[in-house]
Amino acid sequence: MSSKLNAKIPGGPMDTKWSRYRSTVPLVNPANKRGLEIIVVGSGLAGAAAAASLAEMGYKVKCFCFQDSPRRAHSIAAQGGINAAKNYQNDGDSVFRLFYDTIKGGDYRAREGNVHRLAEVSRNIIDQCVAQGVPFAREYGGLLDNRSFGGTQVQRTFYAAGQTGQQLLLGAYSALQRQVGKGTVKMYSRHEMLELVMIDGKCRGIIARDLISGKLERHFGHAVLLCTGGYGNVFFLSTNAMGSNVTAAWKAHKNGAYFGNPCFTQIHPTCIPVSGDHQSKLTLMSESLRNDGRIWVPKTKGDTRHPNQIPEDERDYYLERRYPAFGNLVPRDVASRAAKERCDAGFGVGASKMAVYLDYASAIERYGKSKALQLGIHEPSAEQIKSLGKEVVAEKYGNLFEMYEKITGENPYEVPMRIYPAVHYTMGGLWVDYELMTTVPGLYALGEANFSDHGANRLGASALMQGLADGYFVIPYTIGSYLSQEIRTKAIPTDHPAFEEAEKKVQGTLDKFLSIKGEKSVDHYHKALGKIMWDKCGMGRNKEGLTQALAEIKALREEFWQNVRVPGGLNELNPELEKAGRVADFLELGELMCLDALNREESCGGHFREEHQTEEGEAKRNDEQFSFVSAWEFKSVGSWELHKEALDFEIVKPSQRSYK
Amino acid sequence: MNITLKVWRQKNAKEAGNFVTYRLQDISPDMSFLEMFDVLNEQLIGKGDEPVAFDHDCREGICGMCSMMINGRAHGPTRGTTTCQLHMRSFNDGDTIVVEPWRAKAFPVIKDLVVDRTSFDRIIATGGFISVNTGSAQDANCLPVPKDDADKAFAAAACIGCGACVAACKNASAMLFVSAKISQLALLPQGQVERESRALNMVKQMDEEGFGSCTNTGSCEAECPKEISLENIARMNREYFMAILKK
Numbered sequence A: 001m002s003s004k005l006n007a008k009i010p011g012g013p014m015d016t017k018w019s020r021y022r023s024t025v026p027l028v029n030p031a032n033k034r035g036l037e038i039i040v041v042g043s044g045l046a047g048a049a050a051a052a053s054l055a056e057m058g059y060k061v062k063c064f065c066f067q068d069s070p071r072r073a074h075s076i077a078a079q080g081g082i083n084a085a086k087n088y089q090n091d092g093d094s095v096f097r098l099f100y101d102t103i104k105g106g107d108y109r110a111r112e113g114n115v116h117r118l119a120e121v122s123r124n125i126i127d128q129c130v131a132q133g134v135p136f137a138r139e140y141g142g143l144l145d146n147r148s149f150g151g152t153q154v155q156r157t158f159y160a161a162g163q164t165g166q167q168l169l170l171g172a173y174s175a176l177q178r179q180v181g182k183g184t185v186k187m188y189s190r191h192e193m194l195e196l197v198m199i200d201g202k203c204r205g206i207i208a209r210d211l212i213s214g215k216l217e218r219h220f221g222h223a224v225l226l227c228t229g230g231y232g233n234v235f236f237l238s239t240n241a242m243g244s245n246v247t248a249a250w251k252a253h254k255n256g257a258y259f260g261n262p263c264f265t266q267i268h269p270t271c272i273p274v275s276g277d278h279q280s281k282l283t284l285m286s287e288s289l290r291n292d293g294r295i296w297v298p299k300t301k302g303d304t305r306h307p308n309q310i311p312e313d314e315r316d317y318y319l320e321r322r323y324p325a326f327g328n329l330v331p332r333d334v335a336s337r338a339a340k341e342r343c344d345a346g347f348g349v350g351a352s353k354m355a356v357y358l359d360y361a362s363a364i365e366r367y368g369k370s371k372a373l374q375l376g377i378h379e380p381s382a383e384q385i386k387s388l389g390k391e392v393v394a395e396k397y398g399n400l401f402e403m404y405e406k407i408t409g410e411n412p413y414e415v416p417m418r419i420y421p422a423v424h425y426t427m428g429g430l431w432v433d434y435e436l437m438t439t440v441p442g443l444y445a446l447g448e449a450n451f452s453d454h455g456a457n458r459l460g461a462s463a464l465m466q467g468l469a470d471g472y473f474v475i476p477y478t479i480g481s482y483l484s485q486e487i488r489t490k491a492i493p494t495d496h497p498a499f500e501e502a503e504k505k506v507q508g509t510l511d512k513f514l515s516i517k518g519e520k521s522v523d524h525y526h527k528a529l530g531k532i533m534w535d536k537c538g539m540g541r542n543k544e545g546l547t548q549a550l551a552e553i554k555a556l557r558e559e560f561w562q563n564v565r566v567p568g569g570l571n572e573l574n575p576e577l578e579k580a581g582r583v584a585d586f587l588e589l590g591e592l593m594c595l596d597a598l599n600r601e602e603s604c605g606g607h608f609r610e611e612h613q614t615e616e617g618e619a620k621r622n623d624e625q626f627s628f629v630s631a632w633e634f635k636s637v638g639s640w641e642l643h644k645e646a647l648d649f650e651i652v653k654p655s656q657r658s659y660k
Numbered sequence B: 001m002n003i004t005l006k007v008w009r010q011k012n013a014k015e016a017g018n019f020v021t022y023r024l025q026d027i028s029p030d031m032s033f034l035e036m037f038d039v040l041n042e043q044l045i046g047k048g049d050e051p052v053a054f055d056h057d058c059r060e061g062i063c064g065m066c067s068m069m070i071n072g073r074a075h076g077p078t079r080g081t082t083t084c085q086l087h088m089r090s091f092n093d094g095d096t097i098v099v100e101p102w103r104a105k106a107f108p109v110i111k112d113l114v115v116d117r118t119s120f121d122r123i124i125a126t127g128g129f130i131s132v133n134t135g136s137a138q139d140a141n142c143l144p145v146p147k148d149d150a151d152k153a154f155a156a157a158a159c160i161g162c163g164a165c166v167a168a169c170k171n172a173s174a175m176l177f178v179s180a181k182i183s184q185l186a187l188l189p190q191g192q193v194e195r196e197s198r199a200l201n202m203v204k205q206m207d208e209e210g211f212g213s214c215t216n217t218g219s220c221e222a223e224c225p226k227e228i229s230l231e232n233i234a235r236m237n238r239e240y241f242m243a244i245l246k247k
Helices: A014-024 A030-034 A045-057 A095-105 A112-132 A164-182 A247-254 A318-322 A332-344 A361-374 A382-408 A463-483 A497-516 A522-537 A543-563 A575-599 B033-046 B118-125 B147-157 B164-168 B175-187 B195-208 B219-223 B231-246
Strands: A037-041 A060-064 A185-188 A191-199 A202-210 A216-220 A223-226 A265-271 A294-298 A356-359 A417-426 A443-445 A628-636 A639-646 B003-009 B018-024 B096-100 B109-111
Touching: A014 A112, A037 A045, A037 A202, A045 A060, A045 A164, A045 A185, A045 A463, A060 A191, A095 A112, A112 A164, A112 A463, A164 A185, A164 A463, A164 B118, A164 B147, A191 A216, A191 A247, A191 A497, A191 A575, A202 A223, A202 A497, A216 A497, A223 A247, A223 A463, A247 A443, A247 A575, A265 A332, A294 A318, A294 A332, A318 A332, A332 A356, A332 A417, A361 A382, A382 A417, A497 A543, A497 A575, A522 A543, A522 A575, A543 A575, A575 A628, A575 A639, B003 B033, B018 B033, B118 B175, B118 B195, B147 B175, B164 B175, B164 B219, B175 B195, B175 B219, B175 B231, B195 B231
Parallel strands: A037 A060, A037 A223, A060 A185, A223 A443, B003 B096
Antiparallel strands: A191 A202, A202 A216, A265 A417, A294 A356, A356 A417, A628 A639, B003 B018
């Protein structure tokens, strides 16, 4: 559709595209690698994996993160697991099935070529992580254990209790620190990237602020990789870390990188509900809990009885009722909307009535009976069953149950948990081609920061897979295609006028924040933006709400620039100044998300336009008109041009997604 | 709830710091400790004062960034809990709460409650890894690991690197942190090849960073938010002595 967008998908049959690409992509010889510098922004799964792998290959790498250590990146909080098409459970899994499930789960809005590659390399990831010493869960025979996750009917998820992201990130962090120790990666922690440097149409470096001294620094790179995660914090309340932000990606966008599918947001079904106005973030309860937990609400509206006192036949296990084939394991978008539907209809529970129950009583009983049998206890008492069942559940989900109890003060082994959907992940992100390059030459986006693999809805345990795939197994090959053309480019001195100008621009913005001296804090504006986004661009969206949101965000942004108060100084550690920069970017991004949501006159995956639904309330796609990726080109603040990348499905024929 | 806070304020690494008292009213018991600090900061900003700088990020107990010494205890009074997961329901109406940064020579204060923990990263860089490049690792199931070993390795690997062990220790020793990584890798078959050099190098770096010695008082284990076991220190000592003998 648009001549400007070339996804560069290699030719040939789907299952040979990647292997052919790898065999034919230009290489950079070892001597030349030593002269090529790569900047990696972000140190999560994608960033740490890429920085370590590229340094191992011989490139000179600089890696930046805003936290005090690369090990803090928010990948660390991922709980449930990582998918891989290993078929260790002999349940019929294959690369093709993982590919198919991901395309279908994404509601046919992802690119087949990228997703097939993801499914292929998924197997290498597990091998690599085990070799690094990642302590995945194992069976008694010593082999790796698996569990199942939403949107699939096989067991392909590898896990380390409810701390899989932590273990994978620490593996990548170890690999990164090993290179730091060797001097092949220079690590810049407590640094934030605030601008890109463009020279002759190519990305040639960044301006970063040392968050301790407040000084601006110039860094040259032959290529820049943004591995900076997603932008869910535009909603203020999300499961993201407090510092997660869109700033690096947004600066890239304003320098010419198109933004892909910005409205595709994942609302995760199993989070701990909001408890009051003081709430600063929301906590996810791993989707793996839906493996064994059963979700229900009372059959009677406004039933105020204690959940344990509501008899079985007065409970509505609405997911099992509506989707018998997948039951509690429907994909996230479907589960979230179903919870919202019940609560909106008046069946919600808890003080706010905006929650549903996630119940472990039957799982505890089932596991207890089986454990008793294993132990040779033939007629176990109810008490014995319960206590043995609790032990098994604790082994699988112990840390999640503890976390729930810490936050809510309730014991989930005894009382059903209360959960409600919350913003969790953004499928949208910088538009990238097959090589993960954005529309800016030399600028790449990896992991959640790009848009490419999850379509309109990400399946559980696929984010870790994608971050590591991009970092360990994709970029080390694809970057050669660009850098092999750059071997004659000498490092550009940072007194080049382009660096000068970029630094001046950043300095100007920082000075501006401090000079406004208004009345309201940065958080005030962030919360106000979050409320607009959640109410009008959240789980349900419609034309009227989105149109209002566009006007409201514009007005809020104008007020922010007139009336925000940023205390403290420039040349010191100043967390309020950091937040101001991030919220300023969210105030521009929010508008683009609403514009994209308004433009996409269909429902697909996590994007639910209320005007477009089936009679049963399911998302209704419009493949004829909307089988494309929206790639937005920035013109000026509040003004964009839409480019469309048509999605051609060679293998998987789009159909109405059914989990019934 | 009404709370009186005594908070360590320090402009930067060079200037001396002192305690400043703040009074907070109508604090909800359902707030997390850091949300209570958000309320304090919002009030300070409103009054034109500078907010308290403190480290935090995930606010779900896993990133290891938050680090407050609360009433003399690392991460406060609740066992196995990070500061971000501590809730105000653990305190009483009218309480006075003293909040300080981690105190250790190897963790210099940057500002207010923020300290520099890069010494931990440098220790990991000397040996907290298995030297395997990205590429063609063998199939993951070629290497069976007894479940018990894998579980123990996982329990050690659960360390979040927050530094509470150092802050809790009267000697500011980093033995629990270092031993958790050494144990994780020593327990797994993948870690065998480098086990001696790992123990020697990491201990050497730990000493160079200025952490104190271990005198087996166990306060690290008692205050660790992830309840990392002292057993790891015993295992590390064994690894270290074996490595010296083989040297």
